[in-house]
Amino acid sequence: MNNVRFATALHILTLHYYVKDEMLTSEFIAGSMNVNAAVVRKEISNLRKVGLITTKEGKGGGTLLAKPAKDIRLSDVYNAVRQTSPLGKKNVPNPDCPVGKQINVELDVLYNKAEDAMVSRLAAVTLEAFCKPIK
Amino acid sequence: MNNVRFATALHILTLHYYVKDEMLTSEFIAGSMNVNAAVVRKEISNLRKVGLITTKEGKGGGTLLAKPAKDIRLSDVYNAVRQTSPLGKKNVPNPDCPVGKQINVELDVLYNKAEDAMVSRLAAVTLEAFCKPIK
DNA sequence: CATTACTGTAATATTTTTTATTACAGTACA
DNA sequence: TGTACTGTAATAAAAAATATTACAGTAATG
Numbered sequence: 001m002n003n004v005r006f007a008t009a010l011h012i013l014t015l016h017y018y019v020k021d022e023m024l025t026s027e028f029i030a031g032s033m034n035v036n037a038a039v040v041r042k043e044i045s046n047l048r049k050v051g052l053i054t055t056k057e058g059k060g061g062g063t064l065l066a067k068p069a070k071d072i073r074l075s076d077v078y079n080a081v082r083q084t085s086p087l088g089k090k091n092v093p094n095p096d097c098p099v100g101k102q103i104n105v106e107l108d109v110l111y112n113k114a115e116d117a118m119v120s121r122l123a124a125v126t127l128e129a130f131c132k133p134i135k
Numbered sequence: 136m137n138n139v140r141f142a143t144a145l146h147i148l149t150l151h152y153y154v155k156d157e158m159l160t161s162e163f164i165a166g167s168m169n170v171n172a173a174v175v176r177k178e179i180s181n182l183r184k185v186g187l188i189t190t191k192e193g194k195g196g197g198t199l200l201a202k203p204a205k206d207i208r209l210s211d212v213y214n215a216v217r218q219t220s221p222l223g224k225k226n227v228p229n230p231d232c233p234v235g236k237q238i239n240v241e242l243d244v245l246y247n248k249a250e251d252a253m254v255s256r257l258a259a260v261t262l263e264a265f266c267k268p269i270k
Numbered sequence: 271c272a273t274t275a276c277t278g279t280a281a282t283a284t285t286t287t288t289t290a291t292t293a294c295a296g297t298a299c300a
Numbered sequence: 301t302g303t304a305c306t307g308t309a310a311t312a313a314a315a316a317a318t319a320t321t322a323c324a325g326t327a328a329t330g
Binding site: 004010014078091093094097103115120122 | 242
């Protein structure tokens with residue numbers, strides 16, 4: 001994951017923690033993080049699908065946290081935006097090579113262990129704990 | 136790190152474990168993993184700089200492990216190829232927003248903790264242990 | 271000492287991925 | 301019915317990763 005999606009998602013959630021129960025528009029959020037509102041709306045759409053925020057359409061609409069910040073773990077955020085392994089991609093090796101034939105199986109096992117360790121660490125932090133030093 | 140460098144580096148090291156003390160050329164290695172020899176040479180150059188392999192130039196040249204596989208930790212490989220945080224990039228937020236102003240400081244702390252957890256897990260695996268099921 | 275078989279590295283091209291932008295339909299409030 | 305939002309798709313632009321080409325340098329070897 002060499003993109004900005006985790007930071008973006010966490011920024012969105014943090015803003016909501018900061019303003020408590022106020023509804024936020026995508027334009028406002030986009031302003032806080034200097035990105036395009038459509039990017040924010042796309043990430044919001046994703047966070048809604050995984051149940052971290054709720055949205056309200058139409059005039060006066062916007063977004064809210066779907067649950068208390070103490071019940072949101074940063075691993076939830078990670079899983080919401082995860083696309084590829086943090087250790088990167090694998091090659092498509094030559095199947096005629098005995099090493100090439102087997103290595104991706106072993107890499108899968110390793111990548112899972114490494115990622116699990118990281119995700120466990122993220123699970124130890126709630127949105128509330130993350131935001132406390134900001135608020 | 137959404138690239139293939141970790142897998143490439145580990146593939147190179149694994150091949151060397153597999154062939155024991157035989158010297159390998161970049162062409163041979165490139166063949167095993169279906170990539171361009173120049174890519175392999177670049178990664179080899181990097182692995183040499185961090186002391187994981189030794190190279191010999193000229194005819195009959197090639198590469199060897201610089202030390203026993205039991206003394207190479209996968210965290211060494213990770214550190215050798217590391218470029219960016221596994222949680223991705225950060226935005227350049229609006230400094231006029233109190234959240235935007237502070238969030239990257241907190242993200243840095245978090246990213247370090249998360250990455251440390253992953254690296255510790257990688258440090259628990261030696262090249263030898265990784266290769267055993269392949270050999 | 272010329273040939274051969276390598277590494278080392280830079281320059282460039284190509285491909286892939288990510289991000290930004292634009293646009294507009296749909297929704298709900300007033 | 302106008303206004304202010306979300307939702308989403310299509311496209312463009314920018315950035316990053318990878319591949320390719322090329323060639324200088326090095327060392328073995330006949």
